[in-house]
Amino acid sequence: MFKTAFTFLFFIIIISGNAQTxxxxxxxxxxxxxxxxxxKAAEYRAGNYxxxxxxCYNKIADLWWEHNYFEKAVExxxxxxxxxxxxxxxxAIAMINSNLALIYADMGKYEEALKYFQKTLTIRTIRKEKIGIIAARINMSVxxxxxxxxxxxxxHLKKALDLAREMNDPVQMRSCYGMLSETYEKAGDTKNSMYYFGLYRDFNELVEGKKVKKAYDYAREQELKRKLAEKENQIKELELIKTNYELLTKEKALKKTQKEKLSLLDTISEKELKLRYIANQKKLEEAKSKQILLKSKLVIRNIILISSIILSLLxxxxxxxxxxxxxxLALQAKNAEISQKNExxxxxxxxxxxxxxxxTEAHESIKKSIDYAGFIQSAMINKTPKLSEIFPESFILYKPKDAxxxxxxxxxxxGNKVVVAAVDCTGxxxxxxxxxxxxNNLLNQIVTVSKITKPGDILYKMHEGVMSALNQKDSNNKDGMDMALxxxxxEENKLYFAGANNPLVMIQDDxxxxxxxxKYGIGGFSSMIFGKYLEMLPEKKxxxxxxxxxxxxxxxxxxxFSDGFQDQMGGKNNRKLKSVRFYELLKLNHKLKASEQKKQLESFFENWKGDNEQVxxxxxxxxKF
Incomplete structure (x- = not known):
């Protein structure tokens, strides 16, 4: 289990760098x-797993790190x-290098931290993990x-920002802008610090969803205006090029005509010269008229273009x-509908x-009835003499889930025999x-009245009694019990045991x-599984x-015991305790006095359960003999 280096981890490092560990x-x-x-690590090492x-080593390191034993965590x-x-x-190598870098940063060994962050960056770059590359560069900048x-x-931050822009990831861009603002401030560059802080603030609002729609509408409007402006400019440029070309052509023609006029003055008669002058003047006036007409067309065309743009905007x-x-209108209708729904x-x-x-009244009545039933049940199972009077070193831990x-x-x-049982009923x-x-009634009848003390016989009589009492041969009732007896x-210093699904734990010399x-219980499903078999072979009963x-x-x-203790959810990872850990707990405390064993089991159970509900x-x- 690794401690992941998230994008905002630099805030944690900044804080922890100034705190006393x-x-x-x-x-x-x-x-x-x-x-x-x-x-477990030793067992896995022996098996080459x-x-x-x-x-296992990662989990051990996590525990030491959580308690600020940095050297142990590094080891x-x-x-x-x-x-x-x-x-x-x-x-895994990249993640562990990141964790080592974070620990060295906690210890104030920044050169070591930088070395391990660089190793992480190298691996993330080879694997082309863009988010990992950004996180590594941000951590290195801290x-x-x-x-x-x-x-x-x-x-490093600008390279991380380029990658975030390439990904179009506003969350990572916000992180880079925030860190750039922080870094420029520390470097004494207030102007750039304020610039990047403004970007950080805008992207923070964008990420939070406050400006998403506004930004989208604004971008759409700006894009439309830009395209219209581009079209307008293109048309104007084409018209201007055309006009300038026509004017240049006319001007060249006019200059040529004037040159011809000067060259002919010496060779033609005054009359012929006047005729040609009149003709040239006429051509010049025609050219001017065409130029005026062309300008008028250009003005009209511009008016049409501007009108089109205005109409489009309108x-x-x-x-x-x-x-x-x-x-x-839809919102008003929705509000009216909501008002009606609210009513x-x-x-x-x-x-x-x-x-x-x-x-609530019914619940209180039922609760009182259940509480009284609990009082009756407690009176039923709390016998005299107490078990501790028969076996001085004995204890009973009884924790019902409900009343x-x-x-x-x-x-x-x-007589000289003591019969003891732990019973787990359905539900x-x-x-x-x-x-x-x-x-309880069946056990009293079988043992106390009928004097049957052999565990296997007692369990079979219990099985018959439950099947008969609940009419399980002729009904679909599947209720039953698991028990250890x-x-x-x-007198003979002997112990006899039989179990219906449940075991007996015995500890001697550690x-x-x-x-x-x-592997079958009392009544319930066992009557379905073994009923036919026992009818065919009654001698096997x-x-x-x-x-x-x-x-x-x-x-x-x-x-x-029943299975309630080992099935309890809890612990660091909120999982079942399970039988192996329960057996280790019994072995750890078996040398204590019975009363102390009970206290240790109760304390462990409450600590393990924590805030979870008892299952x-x-x-x-x-x-203990």
């Missing part, structure tokens, strides 16, 4: 996580970097600012006016508030509580064993649940 003590949970990660080993990131270099995992190397910082104005009017909603709101009051629970514990002493809350009453023979139960036998030795600990009922019974 203080190491924070590791919590017990953090220490446990570190120990577990080290253990390099990717998984690298992930483990470099271990991960070494592995990823072997794997040629370029993306470090260069701390080193007062402002020219290099500006160079058409656009009228078009946009009616579009706006149409939008306003309907208000009526519905009043009806809902009335129903809510009735539901009444679907899990329960049960025990009874029959929780009120539905589960009904099954706990059925289960053991019998302790105080060795933890999980004795699994049979006694083998349905296997009874395991063990010698009881000093300091041996056993635990019976299921929890029951754990622990006995």
């Amino acid at each position: 203080q190491k924070f003590n590791l919590s017990r949970q953090d220490s446990a996580d570190l120990s577990l990660l080290e253990q 390099l990717k998984q080993e690298s992930d 483990y990131y470099k271990k991960s970097l070494e592995i990823n270099n072997k794997l040629a995992n370029e993306n 470090v260069l600012n701390n080193l007062k190397r402002y020219d290099e910082s500006i160079e 058409f656009l104005f009228v078009f946009f006016y009616f579009q706006k009017r149409k939008s306003n 309907e909603i208000q009526v519905q709101k009043n009806n809902i508030e009335h129903l809510l009051e009735e539901m 009444v629970g679907g899990d329960f514990y049960w025990y009874s002493k029959v 929780h809350g009120v539905p589960g509580a009904f099954l706990t009453v059925l289960g 053991c019998t302790v023979d105080l 060795e933890l064993r999980v004795i699994k139960g049979n 006694t083998e349905m649940y296997t009874t395991h036998k063990f010698d009881i030795r000093k300091d041996m600990s056993v635990y019976l 299921d009922d929890v029951v754990i019974v622990g006995i």
Whole structure:
């Protein structure tokens, strides 16, 4: 898991660069996580699972970094970097280099930070990852600012800005403008700082969506005006070129005529000269008339062109006016519709508030009934003598999800034998509580009244009792129970266990064993799966649940439980605790006194759960011999 270097990371670096870094003590949970990660890394290393080993080192580095143990974080990131270099995992190498650079920046080692950011930039450039290139250059500019190397910082920022413009990415452009403004200010260039701050502010509004439509309309209007102006200028230029060419032609012809006139004065008679002069004057007047006519045409053409432009603009104005009017009318209709809807909603709101009051009253009544049911259930399972009076070093951790629970514990002493069970009924809350009453009554009948103490026989009798009570042979009812049950023979110093889906955990001499139960529960789906089989082979009934036998030795600990503890969501990554971590927790605390074990389990459960809702009922019974 990597700490990603985002585009705005430079703000964090600027702040953290001026703050005093203080190491924070590791919590017990953090220490446990570190120990577990080290253990997993060793296992992955032994199995040559390099990717998984690298992930463990990254998580360890993250933990040390979060508590400001920078040297430790660097140590483990470099271990991960070494592995990823072997794997040629370029993306991971780039991310780790970025994290190392950030840590060195936190430590004030800016030259080291710059070196690792440069490595990140090289990889991002090779991979042509444009966003990554921009982020790397921005991060390098922050470090260069701390080193007062402002020219290099500006160079990186302008390259990042060119790439952002190429991508047409306003978010990245905003980041570059903001950082350029900051850098120019530090360099003492107020003019450029204010210029880029203005761009940053405009792009910030653009990104936030406040100027998107306005910018689009403005751009469209400017583009239209530009195209019209270009057309107008082109027409004017063509007309002017044509006019100048015609005038130049006339002027050349006139000059030629005048030259001919001068050359003929010496060779022709005065009369002939006058005739030619008159003819030339006539031609000159005709040329002037044509020139005046041409100018008049040009003026008329310009008037037509300008009128066309004005009419086009007028058409656009009228078009946009009616579009706006149409939008306003639609908006008024929409507002009227909204007002009508609001009135309907208000009526519905009043009806809902009335129903809510009735539901609140009903809820209070139901809550009182459930609370009283919880009191009855508590009285039912809290027996005398207490389990601690039979086994001094024992505890019961019972945490129902709701006021009444679907899990329960049960025990009874029959002669020199003690039968103890942890039962997980289908569901929780009120539905589960009904099954706990059925289960409690069946156990009383089977063990206390009928004196049956062999765990496998007890579970089979429970299975028959649930099927009969819920009429599961002739109905679609699938409710049932999972349970772990053991019998302790105080005279022979023996322990007997049988389980319906649930196991028994036994710890002796620091060795933890999980004795699994049979893979079918009490009643429910098991009646469907095994009912036909047992009808065909009735002699197999006694083998349905296997009874395991063990010698009881000093300091041996056993635990019976439901699945509520290990299924709880929580922890740093908000995931299930799972059985492996639960078993490690039992092993870690098994040498403590029973009362202290219970406190440790309760404390761990609450810390793990955090702000999450409890997902299921929890029951754990622990006995230390």
